[in-house]
Amino acid sequence: MWIAIIIGVVVILVAVFLYNSLIAKKNQVTNVFGTIDALLKKRYDLLPKLISTVKAYMQHEKSLLSEITEMRAKAVSGQLSDDEQVELDNKLSKMLGGIMVAVENYPDLKANQNFLQLQRTMNEVEEQISAARRAYNAAVTAYNNAVEMFPTNVAATMMGYKLKKVFEISEEQREDVDAEKLFKS
Amino acid sequence: MKTLEELREFYNSTLLADLEGLEQERKKIIQKLTYLIVVIVCVVGICFFFWVGSSKTNPLVIFIPLVLCLIIGGFLCKLLMRGYVAQFKSLVIERIVHFIDENLNYAAHDCIDKSTFMLSKIFSTKPNRYKGDDLVWGKTGATTIKFSEIHAEHESGSGKNRRRYTVFKGLFFVGDFNKHFTTQTVVLPDTAEKLFGHLGQKLQSLNIFRGQLIRLEDPEFERHFAVYGSDQVQARYILSTSLMERIVKFKKKTGRKIYLSFVGSMVFVAVSYTKKLFEPRIFRTLLDFGPIREYFEDLQLAIGIVDDLNLNTRIWSKE
Numbered sequence: 001m002w003i004a005i006i007i008g009v010v011v012i013l014v015a016v017f018l019y020n021s022l023i024a025k026k027n028q029v030t031n032v033f034g035t036i037d038a039l040l041k042k043r044y045d046l047l048p049k050l051i052s053t054v055k056a057y058m059q060h061e062k063s064l065l066s067e068i069t070e071m072r073a074k075a076v077s078g079q080l081s082d083d084e085q086v087e088l089d090n091k092l093s094k095m096l097g098g099i100m101v102a103v104e105n106y107p108d109l110k111a112n113q114n115f116l117q118l119q120r121t122m123n124e125v126e127e128q129i130s131a132a133r134r135a136y137n138a139a140v141t142a143y144n145n146a147v148e149m150f151p152t153n154v155a156a157t158m159m160g161y162k163l164k165k166v167f168e169i170s171e172e173q174r175e176d177v178d179a180e181k182l183f184k185s
Numbered sequence: 186m187k188t189l190e191e192l193r194e195f196y197n198s199t200l201l202a203d204l205e206g207l208e209q210e211r212k213k214i215i216q217k218l219t220y221l222i223v224v225i226v227c228v229v230g231i232c233f234f235f236w237v238g239s240s241k242t243n244p245l246v247i248f249i250p251l252v253l254c255l256i257i258g259g260f261l262c263k264l265l266m267r268g269y270v271a272q273f274k275s276l277v278i279e280r281i282v283h284f285i286d287e288n289l290n291y292a293a294h295d296c297i298d299k300s301t302f303m304l305s306k307i308f309s310t311k312p313n314r315y316k317g318d319d320l321v322w323g324k325t326g327a328t329t330i331k332f333s334e335i336h337a338e339h340e341s342g343s344g345k346n347r348r349r350y351t352v353f354k355g356l357f358f359v360g361d362f363n364k365h366f367t368t369q370t371v372v373l374p375d376t377a378e379k380l381f382g383h384l385g386q387k388l389q390s391l392n393i394f395r396g397q398l399i400r401l402e403d404p405e406f407e408r409h410f411a412v413y414g415s416d417q418v419q420a421r422y423i424l425s426t427s428l429m430e431r432i433v434k435f436k437k438k439t440g441r442k443i444y445l446s447f448v449g450s451m452v453f454v455a456v457s458y459t460k461k462l463f464e465p466r467i468f469r470t471l472l473d474f475g476p477i478r479e480y481f482e483d484l485q486l487a488i489g490i491v492d493d494l495n496l497n498t499r500i501w502s503k504e
Contacts, residue, residue: 028417035418117502124364124501131422138400138417 018155025143029164032136039129040075040089046125047072050118054099057109061102068095086167096122137166186492187285192481195284196474203276208471210272214265215467221261225254266467273465274319281481282321285488289323289330296320296333297357305359305453306371307444309394312337312352319463325488326497327504332358332487334462335455355441355458356487362423362452363496365503370414370423371395372432372445375407403429409436423447428494435493439486450503454490 051065058065074080075088100119109115144163146152232247274293282291296317303311317335324330337352373395395413399420406429414420424432436443442457462483466476491497 032417120500120502120504127364127425127501128418128422131425132418134402134421135417138402138421142400 014151015155018152019159022146022152022155022159022161025139025146026161028139029136029143032132032139036129036132036136039125039132043092043122043125043129044072044076046118046122050099050122053112053115053118054103054109057106057112058099058102061099064095064098068092068099071095093126096126133167140164140166186489187481187485189478189481192284192478193474196477200277200280200477201472204471207269207272207276210269211465211467211471214269217265218262218467221258225258228254269467270465273471274463277465277471277477278319278463278480278484281477281484282488285481285485286323286325288325289321289488292320292322294318296335297331297359299337301359302335302337302353302357304448305446305455306369306448307373307446307453307455308337308352310339310352312339314338314340314349317357321484321487325491327499328363328491328496329361330358330488330491331360332356334458353455353457356454356456356462356483358454358456358487358490360452360454360491360494360496362447362450363499363503364423364501365450366419366423366447367449368414368416368419369396370399370412370416370420370447372410372412372424374442374444375409375411399424401429402426403433406430406433409433431494435490438493452494452496454494456486 047068051069055062055065071088071092075085075092080088100122103109103115103119147156147161147163229247229251232250236244236247271293278293279291282289297320299312299315302308302315315335315337317333320331320333322329322331334355335357336354338349339352340347340349342348396415397413397417399412399414399417401407401412401421401424403426410432412420412424432445439456444453444455444457446453463480465471469476
């Protein structure tokens with residue numbers, strides 16, 4: 001009798017532990033995803049300032065600047081699906097990289113204190129976004145491992161948990177930014 | 186960064202001439218020490234002779250003079266060495282520090298204070314015996330740094346149950362980090378994962394006193410270190426992929442146990458040593474490049490942390 005009760009209690013404790021660990025992992029993923037969102041918003045807030053500062057100096061990149069402005073407007077509209085949002089962010093990252101490279105051609109801009117401060121803040125936000133993406137990938141990997149590995153997979157199936165996708169860098173992004181090609185298009 | 190060739194040139198052109206005077210001083214001290222040892226041996230010998238000669242004599246006849254001789258001898262030794270050590274530090278260590286970077290300052294008797302040591306959060310045990318010396322501080326490039334030798338111990342119990350163990354012994358470095366952050370991240374040598382693999386990683390995650398376990402992507406870094414922090418994203422913001430590579434390279438370069446932490450926009454680095462650092466060796470000639478090279482390499486290792494961890498790169502909002 002006692003043995004049955006002990007076994008019963010142990011089974012319940014294990015089940016609670018598995019259930020809670022899965023919930024914690026899922027929440028970690030959601031939490032880090034929220035951080036990425038917040039950081040992307042910070043980047044969108046910085047963009048108008050950056051564009052208004054560089055516009056006065058950059059003569060040959062006017063179309064690129066207006067394209068960035070349009071993309072920003074689209075991104076903050078909140079009408080995009082998650083996949084579209086990620087794609088847009090990637091494209092934006094690449095274009096901003098191009099702007100930073102093009103700055104080399106404008107010595108006056110490079111000496112502008114306002115721009116230098118913005119550039120530093122931009123670098124910081126970009127690095128924070130990349131850190132948040134790495135954190136997201138780590139959280140998703142821990143979650144996916146739990147969903148696939150025994151014994152948590154049993155609980156995961158019962159709870160209807162599915163595998164999640166990690167952030168992947170597109171082939172386009174893996175290539176170095178080619179400023180010349182970017183401005184010609 | 187100064188090279189060994191530059192050091193050799195500095196040694197031959199500047200340092201050597203001054204060291205010759207100090208070398209004479211060292212020889213005089215050795216002579217005095219020899220006399221002292223001879224006197225002690227004679228006193229002990231005479232007492233021993235009396236004790237053996239008369240079987241009724243109390244053993245204290247030899248014991249008391251022996252203890253007295255050792256106490257007085259030790260005191261005289263310290264007195265003889267004091268002036269020499271001070272001269273050595275200002276003539277050798279301080280000048281090597283200025284040779285590496287003339288903007289740095291040196292104080293032979295100061296050290297990183299205990300509150301800074303504890304602020305690093307690297308060591309969870311609070312030491313109750315804390316000492317150190319050879320403080321170097323100043324600005325190298327855009328980075329403010331401070332480091333010294335530290336010997337921190339914890340003593341517990343009393344009488345026969347008294348236990349003392351070393352919390353940390355070695356070089357302790359504090360530098361201004363190049364990014365802003367508000368969280369705490371601690372990088373510790375990884376023993377559990379090295380010994381037990383995946384199970385070790387599970388054990389690490391149970392270490393609730395340290396905060397969350399941060400699993401990073403660099404497998405080589407993960408093999409050497411375990412990272413704990415209060416925020417998953419900020420820990421990765423600090424430990425960028427390039428910084429992880431640099432830390433592994435630094436660990437391999439030192440070949441020692443190293444601990445790092447990032448607290449209050451500062452970086453703390455503790456490098457374990459068993460030997461005492463930056464001390465003169467009285468029984469070895471000063472006119473030899475070998476020991477000078479060793480002092481230089483230990484100092485360069487600490488000052489070089491700025492380059493090794495790329496702290497002078499100021500492309501983020503912190504200037």
